[in-house]
Amino acid sequence: MTVVEYLYKNIRAMKIYQQAITLAAQKRGFHLITSTILQAAPGIQQFRAGLCQVFIQHTSASLTVNENADPTVRKDFETFFNKAVPENDPDYLHDEEGSDDMPAHLKAALLGSSVLIPITNGRLALGIWQGIYLCEHRNHGGQRELVVTCWGE
């Protein structure tokens, strides 16, 4: 292992930026939202070194970082998570909001309610193949509320 680069040897003062975003309703599945976030949160560009958190204020949809190129990856995510977290398990007690509801809560916990991505030189420091996914676990999830917070210098 080699240290490639000290991007910011000199430590500097920090600032913060926060905004709410409403995502339009998406069908059940995994959706790339990187460009949506970038357009909605231009404040990212103001940081030379920092972090950007995207948080989803729901318990039946989630956020993750994964492959941004081949749409079949996102279809395979839906296939896998439907097998890993079955609907209609007779052992579920929480079953009055539809067969997709309890699995949606479980999938959301497995994937997580936020992503946290470094900012370098005004851009998200994602790898070349990385994008941000909205993971919609409900059949009719409706709009989804996000909070984007960026901080750094």
Add this chain to the structure above:
Amino acid sequence: MTVVEYLYKNIRAMKIYQQAITLAAQKRGFHLITSTILQAAPGIQQFRAGLCQVFIQHTSASLTVNENADPTVRKDFETFFNKAVPENDPDYLHDEEGSDDMPAHLKAALLGSSVLIPITNGRLALGIWQGIYLCEHRNHGGQRELVVTCWGE
């Protein structure tokens, strides 16, 4: 998608606050700890825009954000994770600390060792149905040590 609101258009200087919390022993299962965190960490109220991280210093218990209303959701979490991560798999090599130990490590990795939640106007910016779960994966886990760190402006 619409930008609903620029909460903090003007970028400001930041501050940080950190404290340790000891949680009393909980039985195996999923427990809502949002109000415990809020009472133990009043510093949250000092931030107009920021973040709050809760970190658990253990590898057989974890933290997640999920549904805060119906207790059956938390029971179904226990049911699901016990099926997804079985005890007594004969392939486990690490089996000398009890049949619940290796599954506890795996569940902790699936759920995560921390939650990161935005702060807006002195309050955690959780969705209306979101709460913080302590996920106790051991039969007799004992006290659990948390570190709460808040930063923002």
Add this chain to the structure above:
Amino acid sequence: MTVVEYLYKNIRAMKIYQQAITLAAQKRGFHLITSTILQAAPGIQQFRAGLCQVFIQHTSASLTVNENADPTVRKDFETFFNKAVPENDPDYLHDEEGSDDMPAHLKAALLGSSVLIPITNGRLALGIWQGIYLCEHRNHGGQRELVVTCWGE
């Protein structure tokens, strides 16, 4: 629950530090990289209270925090995740980059692309049994690029 300690009652000004790290290629499996991170990112020592994020810029390897002592735990992680996320599922559509590729994307989403650890008195505030894992999900993953960002006061 008891508040054990207010580490930093007085809220202070903050600074940030960011650097890239290249990890040498590792074989498929789970690898402890805590000491590697500490050696590569000496800036951690400059923070009295803060956070350290380690982010991986890939979608077929991941990072998590788990048990740092018994190597069989890491072997059991490999065993478990290979069962939980099977190769050669005939339902996968994304199957042209090798049988380990789509499972690698799924495992990476389950485990996460970053870890976020508090810093207290210039050290990572890990529990005594906690370490940082590089989770290499590909058979031949090659070098892996990380971004370490620390902030605090």
